[in-house]
Amino acid sequence: EAGVVQSPRYKIIEKKQPVAFWCNPISGHNTLYWYLQNLGQGPELLIRYENEEAVDDSQLPKDRFSAERLKGVDSTLKIQPAELGDSAVYLCASSLVRTGELFFGEGSRLTVL
């Protein structure tokens, strides 16, 4: 069974440029998460989807970040414009609510110059 797939793995951009990350969750997982991980820290939740509905986006900086989950499967996280402080790893994860297990993708490492 394929795991959570993310792309791109690495992205280097200049500040004020836009960037987008894509995620394909594990088949059948209705809940999808985007997390932010800074060096030396644990993952921090940005947004959670149940099917196509964003049920928790309280920690998403909505002035520059946006996300969508097309047809309740793939998801895209966008930053526009990017700032220096956005340099981090963006992790996508999916789960089945009844099992409690959460599975991560490899992450997308963003460097903003």
Place this chain on the structure above:
Amino acid sequence: DQQVKQNSPSLSVQEGRISILNCDYTNSMFDYFLWYKKYPAEGPTFLISISSIKDKNEDGRFTVFLNKSAKHLSLHIVPSQPGDSAVYFCAARGASGTYKYIFGTGTRLKVLA
């Protein structure tokens, strides 16, 4: 407000001995607890989980213990192997439909050959 805490940033253990990683939490409304292993430049890999209604779960060399009265979680690795060297994160899932996973800041385990 750090609801999930890993107070030891690092741990060194001799190969073949037991590794014990600890985690404390402050919120009684978590229903699942999980452990992840993370290698550099990779996403967190799910290791083992435990439901809040249990006090022990075992999977091969990995055992997780849950002490609800002390709000304490631990991961035992026996015997430790050099390949276990990584950063370990504990996580807790909010109950009552929130399904929000909160992570600790991680403990770096080094297994010495």
